[in-house]
Amino acid sequence: MDLLDNLALGFSTALLLENVVYCFIGVLLGTMVGVLPGIGPTATVAMLLPITFNFEPVTALIMLAGIYYGAQYGGSTTAILINLPGESSAAVTALDGHEMARQGRAGAALAAAAIGSFVAGTVATVVLAVAAPPLARVALQFGPAEYFSLVLFGLIVSIALARGSTLKALAMIALGVLLGTVGQDLYTGEPRFTFDQRELYGGIDFVSVAVGMFGVAEILRNLENEAGRTALVSTVRNLWPTREDRRRIVAPIARGTVLGSALGVLPGGGHVLASFTSYAVEKRVSKRQQEFGHGAIEGVAGPESANNAAAQTSFIPLLTLGLPAHPVMALMVGAFIVHGITPGPNVIADEPALFWGLIASMWIGNVLLVLLNLPLIGIWVRMLRIPYQVLFPMIILFAAIGTYSLGFNAFDVYAIVFFGLLGYVLIKCGCEPAPLLLGFVLGPLIEENLRRAMIISRGDATVFLTRPLSAVLLALAAGALVLAVLPAIRKRREVVFTEDD
Amino acid sequence: MKSVPDLVAGGIFVLIGGAFVVGSLSYELGTPLRMGPGAFPLLVGAIVAALGLAIAVKGLVAGEVAEFGPIPWRAIAAIVAALLFFGFTVRGLGFVPTSAVTALLTTLASKRVRLLAALAVTGGLTVAATLIFVVGLQLRIPLFGPWLGL
Structure with missing residues (x-):
């Protein structure tokens, strides 16, 4: 069977000692930044990217992916123990998980989260392996017109799933696309908006944008109100859930896994939506509705499974279409390009070892995460006591060193100051930075395909509507936009995302 | 408005x-x-x-009345100064002195900074950064730069 051959190739790649080691480092770092409030996986990946440029491509991507899904695990630990979700998708877990911790059942909550995440991660990895190749085959038929419409569709759907003002999210995407035009023109080589700065000829570095907007700006926001953090739960006992608990989490884990695997494929933060939806579903089908919000283990197991499954399947659009679903993946697109690989349907055929190795490494990473998170929970609890006054200087210093090492050029460090300040002001004004980063990474793709499609169609702009696939994608994009703007749905979105802070 | x-x-x-x-x-x-x-x-x-x-x-x-909330001027000034200092001096002063001053400047961003704690954080971070980036990852930045005349 093809699938088995492919998986065998994947595991033989992922199980190379070097790859296992970096997978471990990735999930370890991911858990760490997931646990620590105040630094997210996006800033971490951005800071580490320059270092991975010397690695083998597959090793680099295995580590970066590990940071991403490791952070989903770590986020739930913080949510349960101190009611502070380290990652936005863990906000739901805090509702019942923290209640359980206050009742002295932190161990059971953590175990339910870890077991659910593991099961979901395993299933979702198989879904990814099965679903990706056919999708890639479809995508291979795409011409420039289809690609243009696809990227546009991806960007618009990512707003529909985001929170906050649709108008502002749209403006942020467009601003990202606009910033992406800085640098030499693809076709004529003419430098655009470079002000004769040599450093800008190759374009603004996406690492600078990400470190500035997600690292520096975030720290400034956290320093607005310096309140002491209190760790409520100091020791965690009785990790193994009781027989009653085990019976109660089976169905939520199964439902969460299915839900998460499906929603994760959507471009743009499907994992947040997945965990909120799973919580709503569990609450509705439960016979003990009154327990929800007061420490129902189903309210931990379901959303955590959904969240982790979605984190895994959100690699499907990335690996088959080159469409990132999350700012971390936007950075991974950058990593692909740095290594000379164009993310998209060709990856699976041209780089089978990389493609299947990455997928197999996710399963290995999930095993490592369970080992890291359950027996070593004491270490993570202790890490929560690190004061922010130690943490933020570390982030700033590492950000400076990381961006400097991009090209041993001070310009990149000044760029994070610029984007940090711009990002901070925009965040203050209610504009989320994630759409900007997605737009920034995808902008050059949009321009390239737009111009190529226009050349092929001899200057006829209707080509985007006359080619059926392209027209369908544009119609879907328009539909998503209408849905995001309609007041009735807006209200529901606000309800869904109000707990998201 | x-x-x-x-x-x-x-x-x-x-x-x-x-x-x-x-x-x-x-x-x-x-x-x-x-x-x-x-x-x-x-x-x-x-x-x-x-x-x-x-x-x-x-x-x-139709905007909702919204306030900006507090703006951490001190943090902005300290962090911007720290990053500019890093970019400006890393080549001349070398990795160790630049990292130390950058870390120290950054600790000043917090209103609750205390001298001893700031120095401890600075020392710890400088050692950690040197070990991780120069020793571990073999980053090619000289430890001490030409400005120091060493």
Whole structure:
């Protein structure tokens, strides 16, 4: 069977000692930044990217992916123990998980989260392996017109799933696309908006944008109100859930896994939506509705499974279409390009070892995460006591060193100051930075395909509507936009995302 | 004036979008068949400016009254100074002194900073950064730079 051959190739790649080691480092770092409030996986990946440029491509991507899904695990630990979700998708877990911790059942909550995440991660990895190749085959038929419409569709759907003002999210995407035009023109080589700065000829570095907007700006926001953090739960006992608990989490884990695997494929933060939806579903089908919000283990197991499954399947659009679903993946697109690989349907055929190795490494990473998170929970609890006054200087210093090492050029460090300040002001004004980063990474793709499609169609702009696939994608994009703007749905979105802070 | 954040956000988008529109006019626009280097930025710049205008108008008409909240001037000043210092001196002073001063400047961003704690953080971070980046990852930055005359 093809699938088995492919998986065998994947595991033989992922199980190379070097790859296992970096997978471990990735999930370890991911858990760490997931646990620590105040630094997210996006800033971490951005800071580490320059270092991975010397690695083998597959090793680099295995580590970066590990940071991403490791952070989903770590986020739930913080949510349960101190009611502070380290990652936005863990906000739901805090509702019942923290209640359980206050009742002295932190161990059971953590175990339910870890077991659910593991099961979901395993299933979702198989879904990814099965679903990706056919999708890639479809995508291979795409011409420039289809690609243009696809990227546009991806960007618009990512707003529909985001929170906050649709108008502002749209403006942020467009601003990202606009910033992406800085640098030499693809076709004529003419430098655009470079002000004769040599450093800008190759374009603004996406690492600078990400470190500035997600690292520096975030720290400034956290320093607005310096309140002491209190760790409520100091020791965690009785990790193994009781027989009653085990019976109660089976169905939520199964439902969460299915839900998460499906929603994760959507471009743009499907994992947040997945965990909120799973919580709503569990609450509705439960016979003990009154327990929800007061420490129902189903309210931990379901959303955590959904969240982790979605984190895994959100690699499907990335690996088959080159469409990132999350700012971390936007950075991974950058990593692909740095290594000379164009993310998209060709990856699976041209780089089978990389493609299947990455997928197999996710399963290995999930095993490592369970080992890291359950027996070593004491270490993570202790890490929560690190004061922010130690943490933020570390982030700033590492950000400076990381961006400097991009090209041993001070310009990149000044760029994070610029984007940090711009990002901070925009965040203050209610504009989320994630759409900007997605737009920034995808902008050059949009321009390239737009111009190529226009050349092929001899200057006829209707080509985007006359080619059926392209027209369908544009119609879907328009539909998503209408849905995001309609007041009735807006209200529901606000309800869904109000707990998201 | 209802929503100050909306107005500021709108203003930023109009400003940046407008600047790109003006800038792109100095590049060749080309024809629909062969779009020049200026065409795409012109289009997107106009979209950004238009969306910015819409945000500002919406803030004036239907915006919710929203405040900016506190602005951590001290943190902004300290962190900007630290990063600029790093970029400015890393080549001349070398990795160790630059990291130490950058870390120290950054610790000043917190209002609750105490001298001893700041020094401890600075020392710890400098050692950690040197071990991780120079010893571990073999980053090619000299430990001490030419400005020190060592």
